[in-house]
Amino acid sequence: MRYLTFALAKGRLAKKTLSILERIGITCEEMKDPNSRKLIFVNEELKLKFFLSKATDVPTYVEYGAADIGVVGKDTIMEEGRKLYEVIDLGLGKCRMCVAGPASAKDLLNHGELIRVATKYPNIAKDYFYNVKHQTVEIIKLNGSIELAPIVGLSEVIVDIVETGSTLRENGLEVLEEICPLSARMVVNQVSMKMEHERIQKLITDLKGVIG
Numbered sequence: 001m002r003y004l005t006f007a008l009a010k011g012r013l014a015k016k017t018l019s020i021l022e023r024i025g026i027t028c029e030e031m032k033d034p035n036s037r038k039l040i041f042v043n044e045e046l047k048l049k050f051f052l053s054k055a056t057d058v059p060t061y062v063e064y065g066a067a068d069i070g071v072v073g074k075d076t077i078m079e080e081g082r083k084l085y086e087v088i089d090l091g092l093g094k095c096r097m098c099v100a101g102p103a104s105a106k107d108l109l110n111h112g113e114l115i116r117v118a119t120k121y122p123n124i125a126k127d128y129f130y131n132v133k134h135q136t137v138e139i140i141k142l143n144g145s146i147e148l149a150p151i152v153g154l155s156e157v158i159v160d161i162v163e164t165g166s167t168l169r170e171n172g173l174e175v176l177e178e179i180c181p182l183s184a185r186m187v188v189n190q191v192s193m194k195m196e197h198e199r200i201q202k203l204i205t206d207l208k209g210v211i212g
């Protein structure tokens with residue numbers, strides 16, 4: 001039996017992903033050592049391998065088949081646009097992709113003005129403004145602390161993740177439009193899905209049994 005390899009997003013989703021896998025009997029004790037610098041972990045008994053990578057790289061590993069299976073946020077799947085199968089919504093890491101800004105920016109969205117949109121997600125923002133709203137905008141790519149952009153005058157609005165809404169509230173901003181709900185998904189390499197169909201299907205069925 002060959003090894004099945006999992007690419008898991010490090011950061012916010014990692015711990016929750018490991019605990020959902022544990023609930024279906026997939027454990028990788030080694031991975032829990034916070035001091036370890038090791039990158040790849042093996043469960044000999046189950047013939048599984050795991051590695052943690054930057055969330056944005058998970059779809060890349062899965063498309064190329066370096067990992068058979070990945071767990072990553074829907075936002076990253078949409079933004080990366082890789083060829084893979086999205087097989088299950090794990091229901092964790094729930095949040096929303098939103099257009100946000102000061103209340104005063106609402107009118108700019110309703111009247112189709114040429115506005116600047118700061119975001120870590122240029123493809124999602126482009127798709128939303130061009131294909132859904134049919135509004136021409138200038139997209140400005142940032143890499144973090146997106147809420148700063150409208151405060152310091154870099155953009156009129158932002159496209160970003162909202163979970164509790166605290167970051168927006170504490171900075172005098174609000175949700176202006178909701179683009180879509182988000183959560184972590186399991187994704188599968190298209191060839192692996194065919195070659196390892198039975199094992200992957202069992203995994204999906206087991207996961208469906210433990211998620212609410």
Ligand SMILES: Nc1ncnc2c1ncn2[C@@H]1O[C@H](COP(=O)(O)OP(=O)(O)OP(=O)(O)O)[C@@H](O)[C@H]1O
Binds near residue numbers: 072
């Ligand atoms: N409040 C939140 N903020 C950001 N992401 C969240 C939040 N809640 C859930 N998520 C989900 O967690 C995923 C990973 O978030 P995390 O902040 O760990 O990674 P990242 O932002 O891609 O990493 P980095 O900070 O290295 O760029 C997101 O892609 C999203 O699907």
Ligand SMILES: O=P(O)(O)OC[C@H]1O[C@H](OP(=O)(O)OP(=O)(O)O)[C@H](O)[C@@H]1O
Binds near residue numbers: 143145146162164166
């Ligand atoms: O609605 P909330 O619960 O406040 O969560 C949303 C915030 O969390 C994320 O930022 P993150 O902490 O990942 O930092 P970053 O902005 O540097 O990416 C996201 O980009 C928002 O800023």
